[in-house]
Amino acid sequence: MENVIELQNVNKSFKGFQLKDFSMTVKKGFVTGFIGGNGVGKSTTIKLIMNLLQPDSGTISIFGLNYKQHEKKIKQRIGFVFDDNIFYEHLTLTEMKRIIKRAYSNWDDNLFRYYVEQFELPLNKKIKTFSKGMMMKASLTIALSHHAELIVMDEPTSGLDPVFRREFLDVLHRLMENEDKTIFFSTHVTTDLDSIADYIIFIDKGQHVFTKESTQIEEEYAIVKGEKELLDADTKKEFISIRKSNHGFEALTANKNRIEEVFGQMVLIEKPSIEDIMFYTKKGAEWHV
Amino acid sequence: MFNLIWKDLVLQKKGVMILLPALFGYIVFNPSYIWIGIVFSIVIIQDVFAKDEHSSINKLLNSLPYTRQEIVTSKYIGAIIFTLLVALTMIIGGMLIHKEIPTWKEIMLMVSLSMLAVSFIFPFSYKFKSQYILKAFLVLFVVYMIVITIFIHNLNDILREFVQTILTLEDPSVFLVMILSIMVLYIFSWLLSIRIYRNKVF
Numbered sequence: 267m268e269n270v271i272e273l274q275n276v277n278k279s280f281k282g283f284q285l286k287d288f289s290m291t292v293k294k295g296f297v298t299g300f301i302g303g304n305g306v307g308k309s310t311t312i313k314l315i316m317n318l319l320q321p322d323s324g325t326i327s328i329f330g331l332n333y334k335q336h337e338k339k340i341k342q343r344i345g346f347v348f349d350d351n352i353f354y355e356h357l358t359l360t361e362m363k364r365i366i367k368r369a370y371s372n373w374d375d376n377l378f379r380y381y382v383e384q385f386e387l388p389l390n391k392k393i394k395t396f397s398k399g400m401m402m403k404a405s406l407t408i409a410l411s412h413h414a415e416l417i418v419m420d421e422p423t424s425g426l427d428p429v430f431r432r433e434f435l436d437v438l439h440r441l442m443e444n445e446d447k448t449i450f451f452s453t454h455v456t457t458d459l460d461s462i463a464d465y466i467i468f469i470d471k472g473q474h475v476f477t478k479e480s481t482q483i484e485e486e487y488a489i490v491k492g493e494k495e496l497l498d499a500d501t502k503k504e505f506i507s508i509r510k511s512n513h514g515f516e517a518l519t520a521n522k523n524r525i526e527e528v529f530g531q532m533v534l535i536e537k538p539s540i541e542d543i544m545f546y547t548k549k550g551a552e553w554h555v
Numbered sequence: 556m557f558n559l560i561w562k563d564l565v566l567q568k569k570g571v572m573i574l575l576p577a578l579f580g581y582i583v584f585n586p587s588y589i590w591i592g593i594v595f596s597i598v599i600i601q602d603v604f605a606k607d608e609h610s611s612i613n614k615l616l617n618s619l620p621y622t623r624q625e626i627v628t629s630k631y632i633g634a635i636i637f638t639l640l641v642a643l644t645m646i647i648g649g650m651l652i653h654k655e656i657p658t659w660k661e662i663m664l665m666v667s668l669s670m671l672a673v674s675f676i677f678p679f680s681y682k683f684k685s686q687y688i689l690k691a692f693l694v695l696f697v698v699y700m701i702v703i704t705i706f707i708h709n710l711n712d713i714l715r716e717f718v719q720t721i722l723t724l725e726d727p728s729v730f731l732v733m734i735l736s737i738m739v740l741y742i743f744s745w746l747l748s749i750r751i752y753r754n755k756v757f
Contacts, residue, residue, distance in 0.1 A: 316618050318757050341620035352615040354566065354606070365565065368558040369619040 268294040269330075270416050270448045271315055276324035278310060285310055285472045288324070292450050292465070297442060299463035300452040301544060307472040308452040312420045315450070316346060328416070342371060345409030347451075349421035351401055355394035359387060359404055363411075370412035381407040384437075399430045406437065417441075419451035423458050431455070435462055456540035466540065470548055488522040489542055491515070492533035504528060507550035518546035559621060559629035560636065563603050567637070570602055575644045582648040588657040589718065592645055592665035596638040597672055603633060604677070605685050613757045627752050630677065631745045638669045660722050663730065667737045674737070674744035681751040 271292035278285040285307050292298045302308050313319040314326055317333045317340075326333065328340045353362050359382070367373045382389060385403040396404060402422060409417055423431045439462060441447055453459065459466060459480070466483065468475040478486075490505070493514050502508065504525060505517040518538060519525045525535065538546075578595050582588075607616065607630075616626055642662050649656045657665075676688055703710050724730070 313757075318614060318617050337622050338620040341618065344618075346618045348611075348614060348618075350611055352611045352618075354612065357566075361565075365558075365562045366619065368561065369621065 270294045270328065271450060272325075272327045272330075273311070273314070274325045276314060276321045276326060278314065278319065278321050280310075283307070283310070283472065285314075285321075288469075288472070288474050290467050290474055290477060292448065292467075294448050295446055296464040297438065297449045297462050298451075298465040298467060299459040300450060300467050300469065301454065301456060301459065301540060302452075302469040303454060303544070303548065306470050308454075308469060309420055310472075311469065312418060312452055315418060316344070317341075342412075343415045345412065345414030345417045347402065347405040347409050347417070347419040347422045349424050351393065351396075353393045353404070356392060358390050358392055359407075360389045362393060362404075363408070366408055372413045374411055374413060377413070378407060378411040381410055398425045399427065402426060402430075402434065406434070410441070415447060417447060417449045417451075419449070421452055421454070423453055423455050431458065438462055456544065459540055468544065468547065475547060483540075483543065484537065486520055486522055487538050487543055488519050488525060489536040489538045490517050490519055490525055490529070490533050491536065492529065496529065496532060501528065505550075507546045509546075509549075518542060518550070556621070556625040556629050559616075559625060560633045563607075563629065563633045564636070566606055567599065567603050571599065571637075571640070574599060575640075578641065578644050579648045579652070582645065583652050588645050588649070588661045589665045589668070592641050592662075593669050593672065596634075596641045596665075596669040597676070599637045599641070600634045600669075600673060601676065601680075601685060601688065603637065604630060604680055608680075608685055610757045613755070617757065623753050624749050627681070627749045628745065631673075631741070631748070634673045634677075635666075635670070638666050641669075642666055658722070660730070663734070664718070664721065667734055670741050671737050674740045678744055678747045678751060681748045681755075 269291040271290070273288055273290050276285060276288045283305070288307075288311070290311075300308055300311070310319065314321055315328065317326075317337060320333075329343060331340050333340060354365075357365075363378060367375075381387075381403075385400075385407060387400060387403055387407065393401075393404070406422070409419075423434060426434065435458060438449060442449070442462075463480055465477060465479055467477045491514060494510060497508065497510075497515055504521070505519050508515050508517040522535065525533070574595060578591070581591055607613070617623065642665060645665075646656045646662070676685075679691065680688060699710075707713070721729070721733075
């Protein structure tokens with residue numbers, strides 16, 4: 267399967283933050299969700315992918331091309347959405363479009379009009395009067411109007427109300443149904459991912475934790491609940507991390523079948539949310555240190 | 556890259572439409588083309604620069620299919636275009652109002668000195684922020700005033716005479732040398748700005 271984004275052993279350090287030996291791939295034709303807490307390196311990674319930052323070491327290739335030689339070629343094929351306003355605030359959406367349109371050889375005015383109508387965006391109002399939701403719709407409209415093959419989004423749903431978030435995910439759904447696009451987006455709202463992501467990449471403290479298929483996560487991971495008496499030095503090893511309370515324990519495992527073998531009917535096995543996985547994995551990392 | 560220059564012209568349309576008539580008005584009272592031309596050019600060029608300075612706008616421009624080199628180069632070419640626009644306005648203004656156009660030497664000196672100023676302002680603005688330019692100007696002004704009051708009382712006259720001498724020079728080779736050296740400086744400044752901008756983090 268073809269990789270659209272490939273990061274290999276990327277290192278990037280700033281004051282007080284470091285991306286360490288980071289490798290990941292994003293497959294063509296799928297939606298990949300990029301999850302992690304605040305300040306763990308999601309935005310830095312996205313900036314590296316967009317060539318807004320250059321790595322200290324390691325290689326980055328997009329569509330199999332590197333930025334050194336093919337910067338413009340690569341960017342022609344990417345649509346981007348950031349979580350803050352990156353447009354000139356004193357312009358209207360029409361004026362902004364006129365400026366951006368010239369940068370792309372594949373710009374499609376019909377497509378632009380289609381999304382403007384669908385999102386009910388005002389064309390002649392200044393962008394500074396736009397709400398957060400409208401801003402996001404405007405960014406997405408621009409990102410989708412030049413037939414980009416890869417859509418990169420940094421926290422597109424943060425600060426959006428639930429209704430609009432659903433609407434936004436619907437648009438992505440439809441996009442994936444009709445066209446052969448690749449979508450890569452970061453989020454810390456993990457419920458976004460349940461419905462749409464084919465793959466999930468988890469980053470914590472500047473390090474790649476895992477890349478897994480959503481279905482694979484369902485098969486392997488489980489939340490296990492049971493009596494505290496069941497836990498001893500041996501059984502504890504079966505879990506990524508454990509939370510104990512007066513009533514018993516709750517823990518995350520990455521090997522559901524094994525737990526069924528070991529504990530049988532003595533424990534309750536539930537499907538974990540991505541949030542559970544993030545929470546316990548993070549806790550586990552601290553625990554094992 | 557020409558799209559970037561076009562973008563600056565579009566963004567600056569309103570500003571230019573206010574400033575150029577103001578320049579017209581100024582010419583009515585005071586036809587000292589050189590200084591006023593420099594002031595207007597630099598105000599416009601700085602305004603263009605400041606509009607793109609937000610890190611969010613840098614994020615946009617750098618995510619679009621442009622290279623960092625193109626982004627910087629467009630500003631340097633744009634600066635010349637805006638200066639020529641000011642020169643053109645002065646020529647038209649002079650023609651309409653005083654029935655005589657500024658001499659080619661005045662225009663040449665105005666354009667050259669503007670480029671000279673830009674050669675220092677741009678790398679400074681890329682390195683720090685353009686808002687510090689104003690502070691730097693104030694400091695320079697204070698230094699200038701101190702020099703005038705304490706050391707060289709007639710510095711103003713010397714400068715004025717110097718400009719007059721240049722304007723009355725008959726030998727075109729002096730102009731040629733001046734223009735060439737400013738061009739070299741401008742190119743050097745451009746390369747320096749590219750170097751600074753290449754390593755910027757947004």
